[in-house]
Amino acid sequence: MTDNAKPPILVAKGVSKHFGGLVAVNSVDFDVPQGKIVSLIGPNGAGKTTFFNIIAGLYEPTHGSVSFTGVEMIARGRRSWAEPLAWVVPPLIIALIGLIVATAASSTALAAVTILVSLILLISAFLLAIARPPFYLRLLTRLGIFRSARPNDMVVAGLGRTFQNIRLFKTMTARDNVMVGMHSRMRSTPVDAVLRSRRHYREEKDADAKARRWLAFVGLAGKENEVARNLAYGDQRRLEIARALASEPKLLLLDEPTAGMNPSETAEMTTLFGRIRTELGLTILLIEHDMRVVMGVSDRVTVLDHGEKIAEGTSQEVRANPRVIEAYLGKAARA
Amino acid sequence: MTDTRRQSPSGLRAVTGRIGSIAGHHQSLTILVGLALVGALLPLISAVPPFSGFGTQKDWVGGFADAGVFVLLAVGLNVVVGFAGLLDLGYAAFFAIGAYTYAYGASTFTGLQTPFWIMLVAGAVVAAVFGITLGAPTLRLRGDYLAIVTLGFGEIVPVVALNADTYTRGTNGIVGLAQPNAYGLFGITSFPITNPWPWYITVLGIIAIAFMILYRLEDSRLGRAWVAIREDELAAASMGINTISTKLLAFAIGASTSGLGGVFYAAKLGVVDPTQFHFDVSFTVLAMVVLGGMGNIWGVAVGAFVIFEIQHQGLKQLGAFIQSLNVPVFQVPVLGSVDLGGINFLKFQFLLYGLALVAMMLLRPEGLFPSRQRRHELHEVAEESEEAAEDTSEAVKGA
Ligand SMILES: Nc1ncnc2c1ncn2[C@@H]1O[C@H](COP(=O)(O)OP(=O)(O)OP(=O)(O)O)[C@@H](O)[C@H]1O
Ligand SMILES: [Mg+2]
Numbered sequence: 144m145t146d147n148a149k150p151p152i153l154v155a156k157g158v159s160k161h162f163g164g165l166v167a168v169n170s171v172d173f174d175v176p177q178g179k180i181v182s183l184i185g186p187n188g189a190g191k192t193t194f195f196n197i198i199a200g201l202y203e204p205t206h207g208s209v210s211f212t213g214v215e216m217i218a219r220g221r222r223s224w225a226e227p228l229a230w231v232v233p234p235l236i237i238a239l240i241g242l243i244v245a246t247a248a249s250s251t252a253l254a255a256v257t258i259l260v261s262l263i264l265l266i267s268a269f270l271l272a273i274a275r276p277p278f279y280l281r282l283l284t285r286l287g288i289f290r291s292a293r294p295n296d297m298v299v300a301g302l303g304r305t306f307q308n309i310r311l312f313k314t315m316t317a318r319d320n321v322m323v324g325m326h327s328r329m330r331s332t333p334v335d336a337v338l339r340s341r342r343h344y345r346e347e348k349d350a351d352a353k354a355r356r357w358l359a360f361v362g363l364a365g366k367e368n369e370v371a372r373n374l375a376y377g378d379q380r381r382l383e384i385a386r387a388l389a390s391e392p393k394l395l396l397l398d399e400p401t402a403g404m405n406p407s408e409t410a411e412m413t414t415l416f417g418r419i420r421t422e423l424g425l426t427i428l429l430i431e432h433d434m435r436v437v438m439g440v441s442d443r444v445t446v447l448d449h450g451e452k453i454a455e456g457t458s459q460e461v462r463a464n465p466r467v468i469e470a471y472l473g474k475a476a477r478a
Numbered sequence: 479m480t481d482t483r484r485q486s487p488s489g490l491r492a493v494t495g496r497i498g499s500i501a502g503h504h505q506s507l508t509i510l511v512g513l514a515l516v517g518a519l520l521p522l523i524s525a526v527p528p529f530s531g532f533g534t535q536k537d538w539v540g541g542f543a544d545a546g547v548f549v550l551l552a553v554g555l556n557v558v559v560g561f562a563g564l565l566d567l568g569y570a571a572f573f574a575i576g577a578y579t580y581a582y583g584a585s586t587f588t589g590l591q592t593p594f595w596i597m598l599v600a601g602a603v604v605a606a607v608f609g610i611t612l613g614a615p616t617l618r619l620r621g622d623y624l625a626i627v628t629l630g631f632g633e634i635v636p637v638v639a640l641n642a643d644t645y646t647r648g649t650n651g652i653v654g655l656a657q658p659n660a661y662g663l664f665g666i667t668s669f670p671i672t673n674p675w676p677w678y679i680t681v682l683g684i685i686a687i688a689f690m691i692l693y694r695l696e697d698s699r700l701g702r703a704w705v706a707i708r709e710d711e712l713a714a715a716s717m718g719i720n721t722i723s724t725k726l727l728a729f730a731i732g733a734s735t736s737g738l739g740g741v742f743y744a745a746k747l748g749v750v751d752p753t754q755f756h757f758d759v760s761f762t763v764l765a766m767v768v769l770g771g772m773g774n775i776w777g778v779a780v781g782a783f784v785i786f787e788i789q790h791q792g793l794k795q796l797g798a799f800i801q802s803l804n805v806p807v808f809q810v811p812v813l814g815s816v817d818l819g820g821i822n823f824l825k826f827q828f829l830l831y832g833l834a835l836v837a838m839m840l841l842r843p844e845g846l847f848p849s850r851q852r853r854h855e856l857h858e859v860a861e862e863s864e865e866a867a868e869d870t871s872e873a874v875k876g877a
Contacts, residue, residue: 199716266607273614274723298718310713312706323706327718329699333727336698337691343698390718 149177150213152394152426153198158207159450160193167193169450170207175394180420180427182437184461185447186470191430192307194447195396198428199304200297211300212393221289229286230268234261299327303392305383307399307430313372317363317382320371321354324389357385361415377408384415394426395419401433409433416440438462446470505697509689512776517682540674543746545786546681547739551759552766552782553688553775554735559764560773560849561696562728563708565625568612568632569763572733574639574755575608576601576740578646581750586654587647594658598684598741605737606730613729617722620711632760639752651751658745669745677746684742685779688735692775695731704728758828762789765831769838770845777847789827 151174160168168190175181183191196202198209200217208218241257271279275290277299283290292300303324312320329350335343358367361381366374371382380400387395397416401409413436419425431437437444437458444461446454448470454461461467524538533541551573558566579601583592592600616627639646646652657668658680669676695701703724706714715721744750762785770781809815838845 201712201716269614270610270726273617274720274726276720276723293720294712294715295718295720298716304716306713306716310710310716312709312713314709315702315705319702319705323702323714323719324717326699326703326706331699333695333698333700333731336700337694339694347698386717 151175152177152212153428154210155194155198156208156210158194158197158209159205160190160197160202161205166450168197168204168447171447171450171452173445173452175426175428176443177426178420178424179442180416180429180440182429182431182441182444182458183447184431184434184437184444189447190450191447192398193450195304195398195428195430198297199302199396200292200294203291211297211302214300215289216292216297216300218289218291220291222287223290225286225288226272226283226290229283229288230265230272234265234268237261237264295327298390298392301391301393302396303387303390303394304396305380305387305398305400307402309379309383311371311379311382311386314370316368316370317358317374317385318351318354318367320382320386321357321389322350324357324386325350325353326390328389328391354389357389358382360388360418361385362411377404380404380412381415384419388419388423388425392425394428396428398430399432400429401431401436409436412436413439505693506690509693510686513682513686513689517679521678536672536674539678541787541790543674543677543681544743544790545783546678546685547743547746548763548766548786549685549779549782550681550688550739550742551736551763552770552778553685553692554732554739555763556732556767556772556775556778557692557695557704557735558728558732559767560778561701561704561708562725563704564725564728565621566628566729566732567625567757567760567764568628568630568635569732569736570755570757570759571612571632571635572605572609572736573740573743573759574635574750574752575605575733576737577744577750577754578639578652578740579604579737580741580744581652581655584656584745585652587652591656594656594741594745597745598738601737601741602734603737605740606734609729609731609733610726612733613726617725629757629760632757636752636755639755646752649751649753651749653749655744655748655750657748671748677742681742684738688738689775689779692731692735696775700724700727762831765835768845769834771847771849772845773849774845774847777845777849781846788830793827793830 153173153175155171155173157170157172158168159166159170171194173194183194185191193202197204197217198211203219204217206219208215210216238257238261241261242254245251245254245257275293275296277296280290280292280296312323315323329346331340331343331346334340355364355367358364361384363374363378363381363385366378371379374382384395384397384400400416401412404412416427416429417440420427429437429441441458444454444456444458445452446461446464446467448466453466453470454464456464520542521539524534551569554572555566555569558564558569580594580597582588583590583597583600584594612628612631616624619627640648642648643650657671658676659668661667664676669680696704703714703719706717706719707721707724711721714724743754747754763782766782766785767778768781769785770779771777
């Protein structure tokens, strides 16, 4: 808590998530300082994963908002009703003007052309609205229309994640899994791929080299061509981290990365977290049940219970907090 | 017994491995050489004894040209179903759209005479636009729901073609479609109806181009994104893939391949009518993809070819063969007289399909020529170990 010079990379304000009657996350305020390792702990069902999924753009929050790198990314939509207008009105105006001019000049060809033009405009606007490329979202923001980010938007903005129950692309090789992670940083289009343009070649070669480097970084060198599902359990967890790192994130969300690991694997994993921060300069938000890991690496610990934030501070402070001890029913004391 | 079969081809495997690695490095060349070889060898079938009796070489080549249309349809559907994992049951709609596009662009019905070669591109583009139009509303749907919506779309197109008779001439269909023109190349101007060779070579060319494009797309950023979506859509989105535009592209590319097939088919037949595009076409093409080996372009193409030939030659010849045996009419108590010689196998084609599909799903669920990934997907041993891993993670969490 010493340097407040850099603004926090992630700020969540009053975030809630209701599943029917169940309040999984209850107005949580939370921020992640840049370059730190912050841990999120809490008993089973506390709402940690749900909170992660909100930050990652997977669940829309019931209340509250999340800003990432200073930009508001996730919140309930604002003026979203105006979006359909924004893509229906311009083609309509063009069609109207075109028809008026065409009737004045009594030319059916002109009328046909304007109708065609406005139809093409309408279809492209419609496609933009469903595909939502980043520039379209920026345009909307400029018009004062806000749409909550989707998971892929968050990745583009610089957020990488792993899953509590490993979700690799099981039939792809380790290398291909990591290359999928690079998807949002690659620029070649399907046309490049069909024409085998220089950009395609260069990018594929780069991606291959980078994938090998990421695999080596997490300790999977030599396993590039192994199919993900045939990797050992611990290696699958590492591969998930390599895949997330490949998207060049600024903030890495790790959901119980040491679950199911033996003590020595856990220790190796903990070292990896340290290297991710020092060598890559990333910020890490970690959900973890293993208290030794939490105490060992965290700069700050936040405790959730029944969807509410009950404590926040250094690991020592949190460990001494009576509410935390109560929530864990003595579990924390044992650790 | 299965063991010996697995062990014996080790020498053979080394050779095929070598060929495979050469082929992997010169993909487009492999496609061209492969298709040229196949294209040159296939017509020779009319000289091989049992087949020579079934028809003249011209009959065979004409049949192959028709089979080529289904190869195109199958490799196109393979993009949607095999690569991206989206079950599309209304694929015949895009075939119809390609065919009608040609009918509007080059027939006496509209009076337009756009060249066939331009219409090929136009048919592909129009079908792609419709592919996106269908894709857009189904993007949120998965599995069974998607299948039902696409099924609906597949039925809407022929029904519209049937009922909008001012624009489509209803059941009569649009006739008088223009023949392609080779502009004097090889001494051919307008493709003759009586000579199947130009059609055959044209469809081979279209298939070659489609193969090259699809192979290149498969081995690219987009191809990886398709597989990622098929494997785990949520994880794919969380890795930065815009699942919506990626799925739309699968629909568009699949549809445009089908559009190419539609244009060629319409031009060859010279007439389009709604009855050519019913559900049985969608179903047949899907069966071709599944039997051939989802996700593997060559496998799917072979599946399409084999099924087409069985349907159009095999069943007919089987019927003729059994008839020629002069099987006596049996008198069976309850059933009355049973005339095995009079069985019309064409009528049973869907029964035979059904049996073939059931047998395939039981014996070889990955298809005849599976892609490497599909084989892994259906590998049972790995499945068990994964479950075990999940169990341990649960156990540790519970502790
Ligand atoms: N998609 C969902 N639909 C309905 N309820 C859900 C959903 N996801 C989570 N929940 C519920 O929300 C609560 C919080 O779940 P969450 O997975 O966030 O807990 P957690 O803190 O990650 O627990 P664990 O340590 O077991 O992973 C639980 O009661 C869970 O059953
Ligand atoms: Mg959880």
